[in-house]
Amino acid sequence: MRSSQFGHPVVIRLEDRLSSEFIYNLRVHTLGREKIERDGVPVLPADWRAAAARELFFYLLFEGPKRRETISLDFWPDSSAARVRSNFHTTLYRVRQALGENVIVFNNDTYEINPDIDIWCDAHEFEALVERAQGLSPRDARTEDLYRRAVDLYQGDFLPQLNGEWLDGYREHLSEVYLESLVGLGRCAHARRDLQQSLRLFKQALKLDPYHEEVHRSIMSCYAERGERQKVYLHLKQIQQLFRDDLSVELTRETLQHARSLLS
Secondary structure (H helix, E strand, O other): OEEOOOOOEEOOOHHHHOOOOOOOEEEEEOEOOOEEEEOOEEOOHHHHOOHHHHHHHHHHHHHOOEOHHHHHHHHOOOOOHHHHHHHHHHHHHHHHHHHOOOOEEEEOOEEEEOOOOEEEEHHHHHHHHHHHHHOOOOOOHHHHHHHHHHHHHOOOOEOOOOOOHHHHHHHHHHHHHHHHHHHHHHHHHHHOOOHHHHHHHHHHHHHHOOOOHHHHHHHHHHHHHOOOHHHHHHHHHHHHHHHHHHHOOOOOHHHHHHHHHHHO
16 A cells, blocks of 8 residues: 555555556656656657647646546537547547556546656656745755756756647746746855856846846846956946847836946
8 A cells, every 4th residue: 555645545456556557657757858657667659649648648737627628628629519529538548548547537527637646747846846946045055956956857848749729828937937947046156156157047047038137137246246347337238239129128227227336
């Protein structure tokens, strides 16, 4: 007997252990690549037989329990009722064939990923690491470790090989969390006076969002602390031009005052 992720006991029967249709854990990679291991065995692309089956699994993993009607509207909005029923049951069957009969369960009129299966997912772990780091001081050694682990987990866009409207929001959100993790890691390096590393991380963050004024202010601070006032001035002029050319706006008063204080 073992405990599920929700704490209640799960009875493992001998006949279940001998059945290839019953699974106990999944290891799921979604950031920059798509990879699933079922009880330590990789799930091959051919095992799905259709992209809709893969998408349905990820949809339930990230969206949570859903009624059949909601799933049908999100997956087959323009199909007839008969076609939707056929598509739904075929897709559900293919998910269970690829991952195991017990992977999706029907409970309280909704379909969901079986809560008794132990699931490790890189995207969920990534968010949890950043959330924990954000609650700590940049001077705390644990903070840098948490941010570093998060940055290492983010290998690229969320599920890059799948398309679907529900995916767009997750991609944008996780990209923003990655940006926050780079900035947080830069602050940790700054706190321990590694200005070169801090500058590298802040500049890496600007590749994701070149208009992030807080990051620009941090870069100018690093230059000033290195005694490179000329670089502060040049950076200020560069971002003023960037904002005028790309956004037709001026820098905020906060950024201008910050730069002037560093140059005075």
